[in-house]
Structure formats: structure tokens, C-alpha cells
Amino acid sequence: MRIVLDAVAKRRAQRALPETSTSYETGRATLAVAETEQRPTVLGLIASGRMKIDGGSVTIDGRTDAGAIRRRVALVDAPIVSEPEPNVTVAGVVAEELMFAGHAPTPFAAQRWLERLGLASLASLPIGNVEAAQRIRLLLELAALRPGVEGLVLVAPDRHGGEPTAWWRTAEEFAERGYAVLVIAGRASRTALSAVPTEREDAR
Known part of the structure; x- marks a missing residue:
């Protein structure tokens, strides 16, 4: 699967998003740079x-x-749109996503799923207090549970702090598992990752 954005723009005078081009495809993690709170x-x-x-x-x-893109691509942790409420516990977030994925959304099922990832200690912690790298891995794993998902678009992981190399390694791991991965982050993250071999596009 290959998804190409060619000179896309949003709203009058391109205020929400100026012309931007990037692409992402199966088996590869791509970094797109976009800044401001909204873009x-x-x-x-x-x-x-x-x-x-x-x-x-x-x-x-x-x-x-x-429609095909919506069915095959999950939007992960986008502010306001798909980010979990910060005060919901990790177990609660997992249970809800298990329901969307067609699994039993019980506390026991959530705990077992977290145990398999080695994240059981986070179960009672509010998701808003989870360290950045663990949060990103958790939310990507949950998105990948949904039937038919082949691509993952991760929005602004750098807003949670931490080292960009940590969440970038996770993005690359998902690409190695066969997903098309697009990560949207700021220029500071691009600079921090400049020594890491990757496919990157500036969103301008």
C-alpha cells in the first residue's frame, strides 16, 4: 500500500494547512514535518x-x-480528534480499544493484554501520566488491533516530551511488521533524528 499526498492544502488562503506533499508506504516509516498547534x-x-x-x-x-484510506489507516493520538482523555486509566483506554477491535472489553482482558506487552504496571495509571515512549507503543499496538488496519498515522508524538529516537524506533518496528507508518512531528524532532536513516518529507 502506498499513499501519496500531492500539494494538499486546507481552507481559504491555505491557513489551516499550506501546500504539503508527502507519502508513506507498507514496510516503511516516514517522518513528515508540520508545525503550529493545528497543522x-x-x-x-x-x-x-x-x-x-x-x-x-x-x-x-x-x-x-x-473510503479505502479510512478503512485501512488508523489515526493515532491526534490532539482532540483521537487522543485518549488524559484522566482515563490505561486499563480503561485498553478496554475501549479492545471493544472497537471486536474483543471482550473487560478489565481482566485489558490486564492480560497489558501483561503480554510487559506494561501491566501501567494499568491503573492515567494515560496522561504515561511516559512518552510507552504511551506511543501502547497506542500504536491498540490501533494495530483493529480489523483491516494496514497503515498508522501518528500525530505529534513529540508533544509528550522524551527522546524522539525512542518513539521513532517504535515507528520503525511497526514498519518492519508490515505497516505503512507516517509520523507527523516538528522540526526539532527532525533535527534530533537527523543521524537516523529514514524516509522524511518536510511539510511546509
Whole structure:
């Protein structure tokens, strides 16, 4: 699967998102750079087929099909749109995602799932207090549980602090597992990752 964003823009005078081009594909992690409070989420919504564009094009495997992108790509941790409420416990977040994935959403099932990831100690912690690298791994694993998901668009992981190399390693691990991974972050993260071999596109 290959998703290409070609000169996409949003809203009059491109204020929400100026013309931006990037792409991501199966088996590869790609970093797109977007800044301001709003633009990373706007770009994430467009890249996952969840927002109409006012300019440019978005294609999946060479065709325009926003519905196919929505079905096959999960939008992960986008501020306001798909981020979990900060005061909900990790077990609560897991239980809800298990329900969306068609599994039993019980506290016992959530605890067992966390144990398999080695994150059982986080169960009673509010998700807003989880360290950045663990949060990103947790939310990517949960998104990957959903039926039919082949791509993951992770929005602004750098807003949680921590070392960019930690969440970037996780993104690359998911790419190695066969997912198409797009990470949207700021220029400071790009600089921190500059020594790491990767596919990157500036979102400008």
C-alpha cells in the first residue's frame, strides 16, 4: 500500500494547512514535518482519509479513494480528534480499544493484554501520566488491533516530551511488521533524528 499526498492544502488562503506533499508506504516509516498547534492534526486527518482537501490530491495505490484510506489507516493520538482523555486509566483506554477491535472489553482482558506487552504496571495509571515512549507503543499496538488496519498515522508524538529516537524506533518496528507508518512531528524532532536513516518529507 502506498499513499501519496500531492500539494494538499486546507481552507481559504491555505491557513489551516499550506501546500504539503508527502507519502508513506507498507514496510516503511516516514517522518513528515508540520508545525503550529493545528497543522499536525490537519495533516494527519488528510493523510488518513478523514478530511476533505481544498487543493491537491490524495491517492492510495494510484487511485483516489478516501473510503479505502479510512478503512485501512488508523489515526493515532491526534490532539482532540483521537487522543485518549488524559484522566482515563490505561486499563480503561485498553478496554475501549479492545471493544472497537471486536474483543471482550473487560478489565481482566485489558490486564492480560497489558501483561503480554510487559506494561501491566501501567494499568491503573492515567494515560496522561504515561511516559512518552510507552504511551506511543501502547497506542500504536491498540490501533494495530483493529480489523483491516494496514497503515498508522501518528500525530505529534513529540508533544509528550522524551527522546524522539525512542518513539521513532517504535515507528520503525511497526514498519518492519508490515505497516505503512507516517509520523507527523516538528522540526526539532527532525533535527534530533537527523543521524537516523529514514524516509522524511518536510511539510511546509
